[in-house]
Amino acid sequence: MTDTVTPTASGAAAAATPHLDDVAAAARTAFGATVASTAAERARWLTAAADALDAAGPELVPLADGETHLGATRLTGELARTTAQLRLFAAAIVEGSYLEATIDHPDATTIPPRPDLRRMLRPLGPVAVFGASNFPFAFSVAGGDTASALAAGCPVIVKGHPAHPRLSRRTAEIVAGALAAAGAPDGIFGHVEGHETGIALVRHPEIRAVGFTGSLHGGRALFDLAVSRPDPIPFYGELSAVNPVLITAAALDARADELASGLAASFTLGAGQFCTNPGVVFVPEGSGFAARVAAAVPSDAAVPMLTDGIASAFADGLGALAARPDVSVVAGDPVQQRGTGAPVVLSTTTTAVREEPSALLTECFGPSTLVVEYSDVDDALDAIRAVGGSLTATVHAQPGEELGDILAVLTEIAGRVLFAGWPTGVAVSWAQQHGGPWPATTSIHTSVGVTAMRRFLRPVAYQDAPDAALPAELRESNPLGIPRRVDGVLELP
Amino acid sequence: MTDTVTPTASGAAAAATPHLDDVAAAARTAFGATVASTAAERARWLTAAADALDAAGPELVPLADGETHLGATRLTGELARTTAQLRLFAAAIVEGSYLEATIDHPDATTIPPRPDLRRMLRPLGPVAVFGASNFPFAFSVAGGDTASALAAGCPVIVKGHPAHPRLSRRTAEIVAGALAAAGAPDGIFGHVEGHETGIALVRHPEIRAVGFTGSLHGGRALFDLAVSRPDPIPFYGELSAVNPVLITAAALDARADELASGLAASFTLGAGQFCTNPGVVFVPEGSGFAARVAAAVPSDAAVPMLTDGIASAFADGLGALAARPDVSVVAGDPVQQRGTGAPVVLSTTTTAVREEPSALLTECFGPSTLVVEYSDVDDALDAIRAVGGSLTATVHAQPGEELGDILAVLTEIAGRVLFAGWPTGVAVSWAQQHGGPWPATTSIHTSVGVTAMRRFLRPVAYQDAPDAALPAELRESNPLGIPRRVDGVLELP
Numbered sequence: 001m002t003d004t005v006t007p008t009a010s011g012a013a014a015a016a017t018p019h020l021d022d023v024a025a026a027a028r029t030a031f032g033a034t035v036a037s038t039a040a041e042r043a044r045w046l047t048a049a050a051d052a053l054d055a056a057g058p059e060l061v062p063l064a065d066g067e068t069h070l071g072a073t074r075l076t077g078e079l080a081r082t083t084a085q086l087r088l089f090a091a092a093i094v095e096g097s098y099l100e101a102t103i104d105h106p107d108a109t110t111i112p113p114r115p116d117l118r119r120m121l122r123p124l125g126p127v128a129v130f131g132a133s134n135f136p137f138a139f140s141v142a143g144g145d146t147a148s149a150l151a152a153g154c155p156v157i158v159k160g161h162p163a164h165p166r167l168s169r170r171t172a173e174i175v176a177g178a179l180a181a182a183g184a185p186d187g188i189f190g191h192v193e194g195h196e197t198g199i200a201l202v203r204h205p206e207i208r209a210v211g212f213t214g215s216l217h218g219g220r221a222l223f224d225l226a227v228s229r230p231d232p233i234p235f236y237g238e239l240s241a242v243n244p245v246l247i248t249a250a251a252l253d254a255r256a257d258e259l260a261s262g263l264a265a266s267f268t269l270g271a272g273q274f275c276t277n278p279g280v281v282f283v284p285e286g287s288g289f290a291a292r293v294a295a296a297v298p299s300d301a302a303v304p305m306l307t308d309g310i311a312s313a314f315a316d317g318l319g320a321l322a323a324r325p326d327v328s329v330v331a332g333d334p335v336q337q338r339g340t341g342a343p344v345v346l347s348t349t350t351t352a353v354r355e356e357p358s359a360l361l362t363e364c365f366g367p368s369t370l371v372v373e374y375s376d377v378d379d380a381l382d383a384i385r386a387v388g389g390s391l392t393a394t395v396h397a398q399p400g401e402e403l404g405d406i407l408a409v410l411t412e413i414a415g416r417v418l419f420a421g422w423p424t425g426v427a428v429s430w431a432q433q434h435g436g437p438w439p440a441t442t443s444i445h446t447s448v449g450v451t452a453m454r455r456f457l458r459p460v461a462y463q464d465a466p467d468a469a470l471p472a473e474l475r476e477s478n479p480l481g482i483p484r485r486v487d488g489v490l491e492l493p
Numbered sequence: 494m495t496d497t498v499t500p501t502a503s504g505a506a507a508a509a510t511p512h513l514d515d516v517a518a519a520a521r522t523a524f525g526a527t528v529a530s531t532a533a534e535r536a537r538w539l540t541a542a543a544d545a546l547d548a549a550g551p552e553l554v555p556l557a558d559g560e561t562h563l564g565a566t567r568l569t570g571e572l573a574r575t576t577a578q579l580r581l582f583a584a585a586i587v588e589g590s591y592l593e594a595t596i597d598h599p600d601a602t603t604i605p606p607r608p609d610l611r612r613m614l615r616p617l618g619p620v621a622v623f624g625a626s627n628f629p630f631a632f633s634v635a636g637g638d639t640a641s642a643l644a645a646g647c648p649v650i651v652k653g654h655p656a657h658p659r660l661s662r663r664t665a666e667i668v669a670g671a672l673a674a675a676g677a678p679d680g681i682f683g684h685v686e687g688h689e690t691g692i693a694l695v696r697h698p699e700i701r702a703v704g705f706t707g708s709l710h711g712g713r714a715l716f717d718l719a720v721s722r723p724d725p726i727p728f729y730g731e732l733s734a735v736n737p738v739l740i741t742a743a744a745l746d747a748r749a750d751e752l753a754s755g756l757a758a759s760f761t762l763g764a765g766q767f768c769t770n771p772g773v774v775f776v777p778e779g780s781g782f783a784a785r786v787a788a789a790v791p792s793d794a795a796v797p798m799l800t801d802g803i804a805s806a807f808a809d810g811l812g813a814l815a816a817r818p819d820v821s822v823v824a825g826d827p828v829q830q831r832g833t834g835a836p837v838v839l840s841t842t843t844t845a846v847r848e849e850p851s852a853l854l855t856e857c858f859g860p861s862t863l864v865v866e867y868s869d870v871d872d873a874l875d876a877i878r879a880v881g882g883s884l885t886a887t888v889h890a891q892p893g894e895e896l897g898d899i900l901a902v903l904t905e906i907a908g909r910v911l912f913a914g915w916p917t918g919v920a921v922s923w924a925q926q927h928g929g930p931w932p933a934t935t936s937i938h939t940s941v942g943v944t945a946m947r948r949f950l951r952p953v954a955y956q957d958a959p960d961a962a963l964p965a966e967l968r969e970s971n972p973l974g975i976p977r978r979v980d981g982v983l984e985l986p
Contacts, residue, residue, distance in 0.1 A: 036901070077605070084604040097983055100944070104924040111577040112570070114920035115913075119944075122904065124937065227720040231882075231931040389724075399959070407962055408529070411615065411953055420608075420957035427607035430981050431597040433954035438724040444617065444951040451593070451952070458937040459944070460904055461926035464913035466892070469900055483983050488923050490590055490976050492985060 020197055024206040026187025027126035027155035033185035034153045035123055038472075039480075041183070043090035046150060048182035049175050050083035050090075053142060056174050060167065064136045067164040069304040070270060075137070082137040085144055085428045089151035092430075092450045096482025100459070101473045103486045115464050118474040121457035123153030124234075125208030128201045130222070132213035133163035133306045134273040140164070141171040141191065144428070144448050145211030145236075150188070152456040157190040157207070159198040163307045168193070202226050202235075209234045209456055213275070213447065216240035216363070216439050223442055236455050237442040238435065240363045241391040242279035243423045244384050244413075246406060248377070249284045250398040259396055260292035263369065264343075266422035271303045271341030272367030273310065276392050276423040280361060282350070282380040285373035290347040293371065294331030302342040305366060311339035314366030318344055321364070326352035330371070344368040350375070350383040357386035381409045389437025392416045392423035413437060415446070513690055517699040519680025520619035520648035526678035527646045528616050531965075532973075534676070535644060536583035541675035542643075542668050543576035543583075546635060549667050553660065557629045560657040562797040563763060568630070575630040578637055578921045582644035585923075585943045589975025593952070594966045596979045608957050611967040614950035616646030617727075618701030621694045623715070625706035626656035626799045627766040633657070634664040634684065637921070637941050638704030638729075643681070645949040650683040650700070652691040656800045661686070695719050695728075702727045702949055706768070706940065709733035709856070709932050716935055729948045730935040731928065733856045734884040735772035736916045737877050737906070739899060741870070742777045743891040752889055753785035756862065757836075759915035761794035764834030765860030766803065769885050769916040773854060775843070775873040778866035783840040786864065787824030794860060795835040804832035807859035811837055814857070819845035823864070836860040843867045843876040850879035874902045882930025885909045885916035906930060908939070 034042070053060070057079055064075045092098055104117045127149040131140030138144065141158050149156045160168035172191035179189055192201060202210055202225045210226055210233065212219050219237040226235035247259060266278050283289040305311040318334035321327050332344030346368065353360050353372055360370065374380035384393070393414035395406050410417045415436035426434055432449030435441035445455045462470055472479050481493035527535070546553070550572055557568045585591055597610040620642040624633030631637065634651050642649045653661035665684035672682055685694060695703055695718045703719055703726065705712050712730040719728035740752060759771050776782040798804040811827035814820050825837030839861065846853050846865055853863065867873035877886070886907035888899050903910045908929035919927055925942030928934035938948045955963055965972050974986035 032901070035905075080604045091981075095981075097978075102924040102944075104920070104922045110920065110922070111573045112918060112920060114922050117920060117922060117924035119924040119926050223725065224721075227725075228717075232716065232720075232935060233931075234937060403962060408525070412528075415952065416954045416956055417958070418956040419959060419962065425605060427597070427603065427605055427610060429597045429603065429607050429610060430978055431595040431610035431612040431954055433612050433952040435952070437951075438726075442725060444727060444948075446952055455937075458930075459908065459926040459928070459939055461909045461924055463909060463911040465910070466912060469896060469912065485590075485923055488584075488588075490983075490985060492983060 020192055020200055020204065023157055023190040023192060024126065024204050027157055027190060028206045030155040030185040030187035031123070031125055034155055034188060037153060039093040039096060042151060042153060043094050045179050045182045045184040046086045046090040046147065048178040049142060050086035052174050052178035053079065053171070054083050060170065063167045063170060064164065067167055068133070068136050068306055070136070074270060078135060078137045081428065082142055085138065086142070086147045088428060088450065089147045089453070092453070093151050096473065096480060098450070098453055099473055099482065101482055101484040103474065103484060105487055117461050117463055118465065118470060119459055119461040120471060120473050121454070122460045124456050124458055125154060126206050127154045127156050127456055128207045128210045129156055129158045130198065130210070130212040130214060131158060131161045131168070133161050133310070134270070134275070136164045136167055137171075139213045141168050142175050144452060145213070148452040149211065149456045152453045154208070154456045155188045157192060157201060159201055160191055160193045162193070165193065198222070199225065203229060207233065210236065211447065211455070212237040214239070219442070234455065235442055236445065236447060238275060238391075238447045239441065240439045241275055241436065242361050242363050242387060243276055243390050243392045243394070244387050245278045245281040245394040245396065246380055246384065246410070247281065247283045247289070248395070248397040248401060250401050251396040252284060252287050252289060254398055256287070256289060256292055260289060261296040262422055264293050264296035264298065266424045267369040268297060268343045268367040269424050271305050272343070273306055273341070273365060274424045276426060278369060278394065278423055279363060280370045280372060280387065282372045282374050282383065285349070285375055287373070290330040290345055290371035293369070294345045297331060297343045297345070302340050305339055305341040308339055310365060311336060311341065314341065314364060314368070317362065317364035318368055321346055321360070321370070324359070327360070341367050345371065347371040347373065349373050350379050353383040354386055357388070361387050377404065377406065381405055384409055384413065387413060389440045390414045391434060391436050391440045392418060394418040394423055396420075415440060513685055513693055513697065516650055516683040516685060517619065517697050520650055520683060521699045523648040523678040523680035524616070524618055527648055527681060530646060532586040532589060535646060536587050538672050538675045538677040539579045539583040539640065539643060541671045542635060543579035545667050545671035546572065546664070547576050553663065556660045556663060557657060560660055561626070561629050561799055563629070567763060571628060571630045574921065575635055578631065579635070579640045581921060581943065582640050582946070585946070586644050589966065589973060591943070591946055592966055592975065594975055594977040596967065596977060598980055610954050610956055611958065611963060612952055612954040613964060613966050614947075615953045617949050617951055618647060619699050620647045620649050620949055621700045621703045622649055622651045623691065623703070623705040623707060624651060624654045624661070626654050626803070627763070627768070629657045629660055630664075632706045634661050635668050637945060638706070641945040642704065642949045645946045647701070647949045648681045650685060650694060652694055653684055653686045655686070658686065691715070692718065696722060700726065703729065704940065704948070705730040707732070712935070727948065728935055729938065729940060731768060731884075731940045732934065733932045734768055734929065735854050735856050735880060736769055736883050736885045736887070737880050738771045738774040738887040738889065739873055739877065739903070740774065740776045740782070741888070741890045741894060743894050744889045745777060745780050745782060747891055749780070749782065749785055753782060754789040755915055757786050757789035757791065759917045760862040761790060761836045761860040762917050764796045764798050765836070766799055766834070766858060767917045769919060771862055771887065771916055772856060773863045773865060773880065775865050775867050775876065778842070778868055780866070783823040783838055783864035786862070787838045790824060790836045790838070795833050798832055798834040798859060801832055803858060804829060804834065807834065807857060807861070810855065810857035811861055814839055814853070814863070817852070820853070834860045838862060838864065840864040840866065843872050846876040847879055850881070854880050870897065870899065874898055877902055877906065880906060882933045883907045884927060884929050884933045885911060887911040887916055889913075908933060
């Protein structure tokens with residue numbers, strides 16, 4: 001596609017296509033204002049964007065459905081999640097503890113003696129955001145990366161996803177218009193398009209960090225660009241996960257049908273196009289669980305996939321798996337027809353997984369799951385270690401059952417460990433962790449939930465500053481009433 | 494030098510040289526124990542290491558002086574700082590807030606509905622530490638990177654600096670012995686040597702993060718290795734800084750002699766071999782400040798530098814600067830003799846800085862400072878922007894003087910902003926920030942102070958976990974009595 005920059009001033013959709021340098025320069029200028037803005041001001045900006053997006057729902061949901069086939073019900077819910085997310089960040093920044101405000105008064109008795117030191121987190125600068133195709137609202141133009149960067153005080157330049165260009169442009173117009181109407185500085189939000197423009201964005205001197213949700217291949221390429229700059233910048237990528245599930249013999253004995261229908265509903269949800277899709281499920285050998293899952297697949301689960309590229313990659317991945325002598329096709333046709341995401345259940349053994357983990361455990365983005373039969377729990381854990389990093393890991397056991405090493409192994413490979421339910425569905429809250437060891441994500445921070453802001457902040461300490469020169473958050477009287485650590489002791493207002 | 498691995502079992506200094514793979518495997522095995530250790534246990538380990546190092550001071554200080562020429566007074570103080578640092582981390586982990594323990598109870602009214610989610614930080618895994626030559630205790634074998642990684646629950650493998658090999662080996666023996674005697678798991682602490690071994694360490698599959706303090710050149714090379722691994726790992730490097738200082742006309746009018754002697758003492762301290770050395774100082778034009786600084790240089794300031802390599806690089810850097818037509822030599826001889834760090838004062842103008850910032854503002858590691866004359870504050874700030882990222886930035890103004898944009902510009906380029914004193918001297922405390930925009934450091938975290946632990950931790954969320962399966966820090970009853978955020982509200986025990 002051509003590389004263009006979409007003007008975001010409301011109503012100017014068909015007008016000129018400014019150069020990326022201009023958008024970046026505007027973001028840089030805006031940063032001078034956002035870095036000095038109060039949390040209350042930014043909370044108003046975020047809330048205004050949320051209100052405008054909610055009001056535009058009747059226009060945006062059909063636009064999204066036309067480009068993604070995800071359906072009005074799912075998209076209406078996703079838009080509500082997106083605006084709730086903006087409002088959650090608005091509330092969190094006013095509470096103020098995200099700043100990690102810390103005051104150490106002078107102390108001549110420490111080794112070495114310490115001066116007056118006051119530390120808080122400050123915004124990094126303009127941030128580039130690459131949205132995902134599978135969440136056209138919640139992980140796209142006005143999604144979690146954008147919300148967390150704006151909340152932190154960083155201007156944002158979104159690189160629109162080519163799978164939903166009209167929705168991206170319209171969302172960008174609405175967000176930019178709402179931010180401007182709420183008094184946010186010009187240039188705080190920009191929207192650009194095109195593959196080459198995306199590359200130039202990651203390399204642009206004004207960009208201080210990148211948020212990305214997408215494929216391992218594309219994410220790694222952009223990561224490599226970010227870290228090979230003359231001045232490397234943080235690249236926060238959420239890339240790939242197979243989200244292993246371990247079912248104990250006791251749990252399967254007690255509730256095989258419930259587990260089979262739960263798994264079938266989870267791996268087929270939204271044509272399986274979730275980064276938290278349960279892609280590999282470990283069950284005791286000889287349990288017949290794969291056949292139960294196959295029988296539980298909803299009859300209406302085959303739906304068009306997001307893009308031709310995703311559909312082809314899904315069919316290619318399934319085809320490679322199904323062609324292996326150590327993999328059985330339990331249900332569905334790995335040769336997918338006409339871009340339809342038709343559910344497929346495969347099965348194999350832990351021996352096969354351990355022998356060639358990368359071939360068997362690569363993410364197949366779509367409605368498939370691989371049931372792996374294990375001889376005992378240690379055998380299953382050995383295979384799970386071979387899975388590598390994942391966003392989630394799930395154990396289904398019976399109440400009171402001894403978990404042994406299960407918890408240690410699942411904690412080691414994943415950022416979120418579930419003891420009930422299925423990993424699809426990512427709540428947006430303070431305690432959420434969406435990220436895990438490589439290749440799940442590229443960083444030690446989450447991309448979902450309040451603490452996602454930490455990615456776009458850096459600490460600054462002020463030494464022996466006059467009280468009047470300090471940011472309000474660090475003045476002796478604590479005028480904003482935020483939580484602070486004073487001389488090592490955490491204090492609530 | 495040859496690439497060897499120093500055995501760290503006490504008394505085995507001259508014995509076998511195990512392979513890096515064995516040291517890494519031992520660290521991996523140890524991680525299984527450290528990840529499950531309590532903060533109280535790790536606090537005992539850290540305290541035991543501190544006690545053993547303090548007790549060995551009469552042996553270690555002469556050993557360090559023989560290899561570094563830094564003098565017994567400075568080295569005695571640095572050892573005390575090092576052991577105080579270990580004890581500060583011990584206290585901080587018992588307090589518990591570093592874990593960011595967060596509990597969200599289930600809530601069906603949120604969008605999307607949320608399950609029970611409980612999040613805390615967990616150790617990353619084995620960490621590689623590359624110490625610096627200029628702080629043979631505080632930023633070396635048992636320095637801040639090692640202390641913060643062990644406190645976080647990560648085994649450490651130190652790559653000893655070739656500038657003080659005997660001290661490194663002996664320190665490693667003492668630390669390993671003290672940890673073992675205190676009940677820490679075998680393999681929690683290893684020590685290796687050699688350039689090629691260091692490269693292999695950064696590439697080793699068991700290593701999950703790297704802490705580094707050293708040169709821009711060497712740090713960038715290792716950073717590139719860490720991020721080009723099949724599984725990239727975080728590289729926390731502290732590389733290079735010129736630490737700009739801005740003196741206002743009013744401050745110079747009021748206290749020129751005090752400022753000149755303060756600067757002279759700071760830039761010559763320890764032969765100028767500090768990463769926080771004030772390397773470039775902006776003063777009003779025609780003030781004659783450079784001559785005052787030259788006159789204030791202590792007569793005994795010329796001392797041997799740490800290594801021949803540092804001495805040569807210092808002489809080369811000074812020679813290149815002094816050869817420029819736009820730079821004047823105000824005091825000292827840029828042609829350094831016999832590896833002695835003899836103080837040098839240079840001067841130039843903001844015009845020269847703006848025209849070729851990289852040539853004028855490269856760190857000259859040693860006792861030199863470049864006085865830059867400005868026409869007005871805006872002129873100085875334009876030049877300071879050209880400095881790029883730095884560990885510190887300092888302003889000397891008069892009480893009540895309007896700072897205008899000074900504070901915004903200094904905050905943007907540095908991690909620590911000083912309003913009095915000089916940047917040499919880095920207190921170890923909760924509010925410290927030692928790190929700044931590239932090339933000062935490679936990350937959004939500090940390498941000094943309590944929050945340096947955050948570099949070696951990653952969040953894990955537990956969803957719908959039975960209370961008994963949770964780490965104690967997340968159980969409903971809060972048995973350890975640590976600060977936690979519950980349903981969005983920060984709570985103190």
